[in-house]
Amino acid sequence: MIEFNEPLYVDKSLDYIQEAIRSNHICGDGSFTRKCSGWIEKQTKTAKCLFTTSCTHALEMAAFLSNIQEGDEVLMPSYTFASTADAFVMRGAKLVFVDIRPDTMNIDERLIEAAITDKTKAIAVVHYAGVSCEMDTIMDIANKYNLIVIEDAAQGMMSSYKGQALGTIGDFGCFSFHETKNYSMGEGGALLLKDDSCKERAEILREKGTNRSKFYRGEVDKYSWVGIGSSYLPSELNMAYLWGQLEKAEEINHHRLLLWNKYYELLSPLFNRGILEAPVVPDHCIHNAHMFYIKVKDEDERIRLISFLKVNQIHTVFHYIPLHSAPSGKKYGRFAGKDIYTTKESLRILRLPMHNKLTEDQVEYVCEKIFEFYENAKGITG
Numbered sequence: 001m002i003e004f005n006e007p008l009y010v011d012k013s014l015d016y017i018q019e020a021i022r023s024n025h026i027c028g029d030g031s032f033t034r035k036c037s038g039w040i041e042k043q044t045k046t047a048k049c050l051f052t053t054s055c056t057h058a059l060e061m062a063a064f065l066s067n068i069q070e071g072d073e074v075l076m077p078s079y080t081f082a083s084t085a086d087a088f089v090m091r092g093a094k095l096v097f098v099d100i101r102p103d104t105m106n107i108d109e110r111l112i113e114a115a116i117t118d119k120t121k122a123i124a125v126v127h128y129a130g131v132s133c134e135m136d137t138i139m140d141i142a143n144k145y146n147l148i149v150i151e152d153a154a155q156g157m158m159s160s161y162k163g164q165a166l167g168t169i170g171d172f173g174c175f176s177f178h179e180t181k182n183y184s185m186g187e188g189g190a191l192l193l194k195d196d197s198c199k200e201r202a203e204i205l206r207e208k209g210t211n212r213s214k215f216y217r218g219e220v221d222k223y224s225w226v227g228i229g230s231s232y233l234p235s236e237l238n239m240a241y242l243w244g245q246l247e248k249a250e251e252i253n254h255h256r257l258l259l260w261n262k263y264y265e266l267l268s269p270l271f272n273r274g275i276l277e278a279p280v281v282p283d284h285c286i287h288n289a290h291m292f293y294i295k296v297k298d299e300d301e302r303i304r305l306i307s308f309l310k311v312n313q314i315h316t317v318f319h320y321i322p323l324h325s326a327p328s329g330k331k332y333g334r335f336a337g338k339d340i341y342t343t344k345e346s347l348r349i350l351r352l353p354m355h356n357k358l359t360e361d362q363v364e365y366v367c368e369k370i371f372e373f374y375e376n377a378k379g380i381t382g
């Protein structure tokens, strides 16, 4: 079976986990956390990176640090994972869903301004498939209306927009290191702070409302309960696992891009004949090959293609059920304007296998089978 995803593992990680165990420091904020945060700060050229137990938790921290209050409105796409929404709903916010662009599947920046009301407090953008939203326009709107911008860059590690790393353009950036992402620590995430000004509040929030981070750095001689917070620190065991991968981040990224480009090249005849639609990466965006998706004609064709590929030992998946059509989305949000693309495109998208263990030969095989499906279906596709 060609799996849709396989968790990334590099041999060095096991050595590093053993090193963490031998060092007698396996709780949070030890040397591996420092190594990983330092690496990300350098890689993304950002002021501060705080590792968390998930991207969901990084988003929760961002919502808290943005002072989102009961009744505030937060703009976001409906085509996203539930976590983007949960973080704000937990603070009592109302969600206002904005339609997506059919090309990148990202929030349509041209529709944002019309969705703003006097209750709007923030815009949560999602960089789908590691391809950036139109951040220049979004930041201009945010500045004009004094809104906070939170980037759900869960899929965006190693991607950039006009030379700026994703997650560093808005006020807060959130990464995921879940096992389904390009780099993984099982479960994990990171919060990027654009400037240092809320670093102290963020550290206190992350450390159960205490100033233990300052204590660890020797800046205070004892720590106490100075604010409110939760426990968002990942264990050193997870950080050690991740460190093995970050050391090889370029190599891993290179392999994924190789596979992505191979899919694109081999499927081009189907794209050119209008049988399938290709993923779109604007010229000013560098992506990280987080996923390779295709768009088929409609939901019915997708069902048939998935089962044909499954019979041929290829596992493919689709997502998301638009949030505004889910029970909680109806309860906590509303759609601004018309849903022209969100639902329609969500029913056509199909994600092909993409992970570090995948080989070029396997990509060739997957593409061959897709061709075979459309040849057999000639009557339908013309």
Ligand SMILES: *Cc1c(COP(=O)(O)O)cnc(C)c1O
Residues within 6 Å of the ligand: 053, 054, 055, 056, 057, 080, 081, 083, 084, 126, 152, 154, 155, 175, 176, 177, 178, 187, 188, 189
């Ligand atoms: C994976 C993902 C998340 C959640 O990440 P966790 O680390 O599992 O909490 C949030 N948003 C998007 C867009 C994602 O792809």
